[in-house]
Amino acid sequence: MADGSSRTWQRDHPWAFVYDRISGDPRLGALLWRIGVGSSIDVLHGTAARELARLEPGDTVLDIPCGGGVVLRDLPADHGLRYLAADISPAMLERTRAESRRLGLTGIETVEMDVGALPLDDGAVDLVLTFTSLHCFPDPRAAIGEIARVLAPGGRLALSTIVTDAPWPYRGVWPLGRAAGVLGPGCSRAELRSWATQAGLADVELRPAGGLTYVTATRA
Numbered sequence: 001m002a003d004g005s006s007r008t009w010q011r012d013h014p015w016a017f018v019y020d021r022i023s024g025d026p027r028l029g030a031l032l033w034r035i036g037v038g039s040s041i042d043v044l045h046g047t048a049a050r051e052l053a054r055l056e057p058g059d060t061v062l063d064i065p066c067g068g069g070v071v072l073r074d075l076p077a078d079h080g081l082r083y084l085a086a087d088i089s090p091a092m093l094e095r096t097r098a099e100s101r102r103l104g105l106t107g108i109e110t111v112e113m114d115v116g117a118l119p120l121d122d123g124a125v126d127l128v129l130t131f132t133s134l135h136c137f138p139d140p141r142a143a144i145g146e147i148a149r150v151l152a153p154g155g156r157l158a159l160s161t162i163v164t165d166a167p168w169p170y171r172g173v174w175p176l177g178r179a180a181g182v183l184g185p186g187c188s189r190a191e192l193r194s195w196a197t198q199a200g201l202a203d204v205e206l207r208p209a210g211g212l213t214y215v216t217a218t219r220a
């Protein structure tokens, strides 16, 4: 269980409060999602399903931040994977456990982790899923470095984030999100590509989807 240096809050991460307003409220949440992200959740599910389908039974997946367990819907009941659903927020992990029960899944390990200091060995993971994520982290470059470190050679990364050079009006989320303490400094597409390459990731592909950028890469 990591108690990372990015923890400055006393009770739980601010996202534990905000998440339900955005993902759980069908009216205000849908509006905020459309204004802030301008993308469809189907892109997330399609990307996750494609990457999960490449794995063999017994492979290890790290889903960080798992949030409310959104990716669990893309797992077959007989997935046979070691699935680590990780988040810095205990409340979000509880939501993931509830979602796992609702879907009748077994073999989901929920673990408190700070993406900036992953308590995992080098090369321990075959697939890292980190969706709607990098813009929330206090040090996105350190997060990329840690994710690359724990990936096995040939292991895959699938990520989505709002970038600082996202098209208008999506980049308008920064002042509000920074003030609310739910967004970090973020990064541009060029920084993202350069940090990933420097961390040892190859075949780095960036695809825009509204205000989000999806990235896939392979550990060299």
Ligand SMILES: C[S@@+](CC[C@H](N)C(=O)[O-])C[C@H]1O[C@@H](n2cnc3c(N)ncnc32)[C@H](O)[C@@H]1O
Pocket: 004, 006, 013, 015, 016, 019, 064, 065, 066, 067, 068, 070, 086, 087, 088, 089, 092, 113, 114, 115, 116, 130, 131, 132, 133, 136, 137, 138
């Ligand atoms: C926008 S939510 C995304 C959750 C999920 N991936 C999704 O797409 O619904 C951001 C999540 O990042 C988590 N988080 C923020 N900082 C983190 C950190 N340093 N390490 C791990 N998780 C973090 C929050 O608790 C929250 O659950």
